[in-house]
Amino acid sequence: MSKPGENGRKPPETARLQATLGHAFKDQGLLNTALTHMSAEGPRLQSYQRLEFLGDRVLGLCIADMLFERYPTAAEGDMSRRLADLVRKETCAEVAQGWNLGAFMRLGEGEILGGARKNKAILADACEAIIGAVFIDGGYEAARGLVERAFGERLLKPVRPLRDAKTALQEWAQGQGYPTPTYSERGRSGPDHAPVFRVAARITGLADAEAQGPSKRLAEQAAAEAFLRREGLWTETMESDHG
Known part of the structure; x- marks a missing residue:
């Protein structure tokens, strides 16, 4: 009372x-x-x-x-x-x-x-x-x-569908109380007509995750996916649903 x-x-x-x-x-x-x-x-x-x-x-x-x-x-x-x-x-x-x-x-x-x-x-x-x-x-x-x-x-209720890896990582970070993820270029290789970008996904307080792709945008998506996989938040089923 x-x-x-x-x-x-x-x-x-x-x-x-x-x-x-x-x-x-x-x-x-x-x-x-x-x-x-x-x-x-x-x-x-x-x-x-x-x-x-x-x-x-x-x-x-x-x-x-x-x-x-x-x-x-x-x-x-x-x-x-x-x-x-x-x-x-x-x-x-x-x-x-x-x-x-x-x-x-x-x-x-x-x-x-x-x-x-x-x-x-x-x-x-x-x-x-x-x-x-x-x-x-x-x-x-x-x-x-x-x-x-x-x-x-x-x-x-079913878990809301994830639109892409970067969106998924951002929503997860917000839900856990972490800052918004940031992305930084760590390197570039290959010829000018077929470059390969290496990008790191970073969330303050957690280890970075790196990945590469043929453009900065795709490399960022790959880095976000690598981050999610490491945390156990990205499965093969999700990959087939959104890939």
Whole structure:
């Protein structure tokens, strides 16, 4: 049960949100913090950033746990692809929209006028903050229950088709919280009429992956594919589907 307000009852807006989440906060302050953007004005207001950091990791663990149970024969690469798709910011924003989270956000006046209640980046961050808050308030089982209710149906959907290796790598990197991949030319060989370019795909914090091709564009695609293969995210089936 949540702590009562001054009138002995939960604030109605908080009660509605908690009913939607399926979790009654023991510590109302955690929920308030999870709903507070850094732009909000007020004495000693703490924003959701720390809870977002925690919630991002809790979400990944819960989804990985659910995938491990739901797909007992799936290969690691297949589960990694599903995980990346489910924890990406776009998916978190969709979940937040389903919770009508924007209506409950505590925002600065400028952000409100700028449409921040519908801003997908803010909604995605707040979604993760809510998950982090539930984890602190009720423990892992409470957080997993929330994630299962919010993400469970998406767990059963086919993985979105990957358009090409560079797009796949970018989406995976974003879903894992890494910077956007970059590409750099590492060398060039062959005659002018038939050059061979060697390109490295780079994501800060991970080892580079190199590949070559007859043009920079194709070499970049090959490097991205090499990166995905190394991480177990690119299979022969995917190659035949998109090659």
